[in-house]
Amino acid sequence: MKKTIAACIAATFAVNYTSSALAEEAFLAPLVEQSVLLDIDADEFVVIVGERGHVLVSQDGNAFSQKQVPTHSTLTATTVVGDHIWAVGHDAVILHSSDKGETWEVQNYQPDLQRPFLDVLFFNEQHGIATGAYGLFYRTQDGGKQWVAERHASLLDPFDREYLEEIRKENEEFYQQELDSILPHLNRVTLDGNTLYLAGEAGLLAKSLNMGESWERYEVDYTGSFFDIKPLDDTTVLAVGLRGNVFVNRDQGEWEYVQTCSTSTLNSILIGSGSNIYALGNNGMLITAQRPLPTSMRDPYADPTECETDSGIAVTQVKDKAALLNATQFKGKTIAVSANGVKTLTLK
Template sequence: MNKTIAACIAATFAVNYSMTVHAEESFTAPLVEQSVLLDIDADKFVVIVGERGHVLTSEDGSDFKQQSVPTQSTLTATTVVGNNIWAVGHDAVILHSSDKGNTWKVQNYQPELQRPFLDVLFFDDQQGIATGAYGLFYRTLDGGNTWTAERHASLLDPMDQEYLEEIRKEDEAFYQQELESILPHLNRITLDGDTLYLAGEAGLLAKSDNMGASWERYYVDYTGSFFDIKPLDENTVLAVGLRGNIFVNRNQGEWEYVNTCSTSTLNSILLSTESKVYALGNNGMMVAAERPLPTSMRDPYATITDCESDDGIVVSQIKDKAALLNATQFNGKTIAVTANGIKTLNLK
């Protein structure tokens, strides 16, 4: 992987903030394992994050311990690299632990931005990025000791890019102001080999081959939000999002629609086996699809009553109908985080 970060097309500027004022320490919640939990990641251990600064860790995927962290801001995403954990969330907070969650440090805290981070990803223990609402995009090259904010105009719709370039010819300051105001939410980032994938608001799907320094936006015949994107193999990429929409791209061709006859928003993708993939969503919905995924013509006016799902699609619902936010497989189990806490999924 090329470790040189190319100059961004968008503006780049250093982040300055005071660490003298930061959020309060988290508090121990007796029912933390049943609280709203938003993300999970695992390597040799499991990390879960959620509302009110809740962070839980487990060595075996069964017994979880709540960790004391220096924030009560809701944490939306986490990532693990070796013994390092990064967690991000509301108030533009970024937390780091170098010892599996036993101790924590605030690396960023900017409530005045009024923008949450929604995802975080590290390429190694030094280089990483955090993304979020309204185009929020921060990068670190030193393990998070310093973070730099970037704006990426290449993530915008081509018509918006054209509009901005016309403004830029006349007024650079106004260009920067407009760019910041119309950038979409950046919901999820996924790394596969040397390729970085991004899913976001208003039909945004994009990829980068230089660690996110520049982006190539996909064209998708859909303007709703996407919440996850993952490659299934070297030729296939899957994306899921609002109102149960699933799209698949094969061999860098057009994005095709996968009809599930379910309208529950899909929050994340779980790669179960080489033959099956799951999409997890609101109302406790799980969409199982056999690979290769079937596709059909998308009819935005179709109703559920006259809908027939594509072959190999099975839609099920967990008992308490709690929103499924994300899941991972660890120690022979599928562990999910939901609006009602931690659950073990039975994938058939």
Template sequence: MFLLLYSVTYTSFADELPVKQNKPIINIPAAEARLASKSLLLDITKVNPNKLVVVGEHGHILLSSDAVNWQQAKVPLQTTLTSVFFVNNELGWAVGHDATILNTVDGGATWQIQQYMPELEKPLFDIIFKTPTEGIAIGAYGLVFRTNDGGISWHNEFHTEFLLPEDAEYLAEIKKEDEEAYLDEASSILPHFNRLVLDKQTLYMVGEIGLMAKSDNFGVTWEPFDDIYQGSFFDISKTKQGDFLVAGLRGHVFQSKDNGITWQAIQTHTTALINDIVLSADDRIFLLANNGTLLESKDQGQSYQLRAQKDGKSLIAGVWFNGKLIAVSDVGVKLISL
């Protein structure tokens, strides 16, 4: 089966980075798999109090009303999917490898391709919408795509505000001498962008090399935070008390009580990579990490208790659902016993 892609163009605050012309592609739909809920799954979201959606390898997207029984959705690609987001009960998006963006208008039962660009050879890691039409997706090497029409078209942005001064000078020099070399360097010089969180009108992003930034115009321009750590961050969250938490490599967690002006390192007594922050309905904070590491805080993130999972499998993402912690891992969906 052949499929024509939606239009994709490149825009930039400094330069336009052209991409190869899109050609018709052969897409193979995700196969129905009886054990899909036990396969590698990379993200989970709570659409409403009665519905969960998870995404993962081989284009698997699954839906459940109880976190026990799962129904596989119809997905037009077998690409690994890394993140899923719903703006309301019916309208959602998923992103993944090959700069893939999928869309659903029926609550996740069926999905359509909005973007698939294997020629980029870059994954997208997160996606968020603030309205049914305004969305942004981020990924490896500073990859950013934006839509203002619900995904009918996606436009790539090159955010020069994340360039180090010496990198900006380097790009300017090689642009004068070799346009092709400039395009190659520009497409790989930025750090990985890992996670987006929207808090009212402010959008937050964390990523590689200690990247933390905020935007008051939905990512059109970004204001990087001061450096507090040179390792990667994989999640940022605002607690019910209004504090910010960021978490990432080697068990590093930092807390801010003044909207990111100052940060305090929090001891976790683990070196496991922390993938996700989950807030419970009863004011607990859970940190989901590799190697079966689960950390629980009952004091607004000041201290954490280790709740090691016996199977040692990585906890990649999670949600609080009907009074339970539901996580996804490299062995599928896990109902965490607390």
């Protein structure tokens, strides 16, 4: 598909391997399993990443070993494809391992950019994307040997796009500067079949049918940040975000609000077995919902002491109240990462 410059501006860059920060490898911490851990992924094995460049790998989901990696930058997200692992994070760092985490290479490191990557996803062992703060969006077609920066104006709300087009008529250079400065944070990307979903800042929910080359932004009556989006089936998409907000979209209609009566920010979605869906949040909050999801009118000014949850919604809290960041199911267990390290969750 032809891409206009307004929809996608791409540029290549040279990776900096000489910075002294890269010479400092992640500290091998004796209590690493209790440190701040931010993301988890699994295929035939489990990978966890977190603060100070911590990377943990487990073959059975029980015993984890920390791996030596060539950065101490906080790692925010990871993905597994076969034996390959990619991890991304602060300082725009991208790490890669081709042998299940035994050895690592730095594919990108740009501390001067001052923008962290927040998620990473690969369509196969060669083609992947990494997304992050202020519209950070990089793509590779060769397994990460080269990463190309893209800017997607289609992810902006219509008013911002209109503003930019007016500027562009007068000054292309200023247009590029403004585009780079007002793009929202891109928090999470999710692939389902041939559809790529994205959740971000300022009410951003979007989908792409061509691996993120172009985007269609959803209209949703909410301007806060979303932190995860996942399809539940062929016709239903769920999104969660700031202050406990949960929205569901059915049959490509309007996004509807799900009342949980929790104001803790929700960081991720876990689709359980059967009809249950889970949302993991700050303060150790775990929202359990049954399909089909009930909806109600959203009232941002309602008194929380008078709130009643929608039918089929249950709110629980883990004992230590540590923020739950993400979780995956592996060999019959639900393994979560949190501000207090690795947790095994018992889900109903």
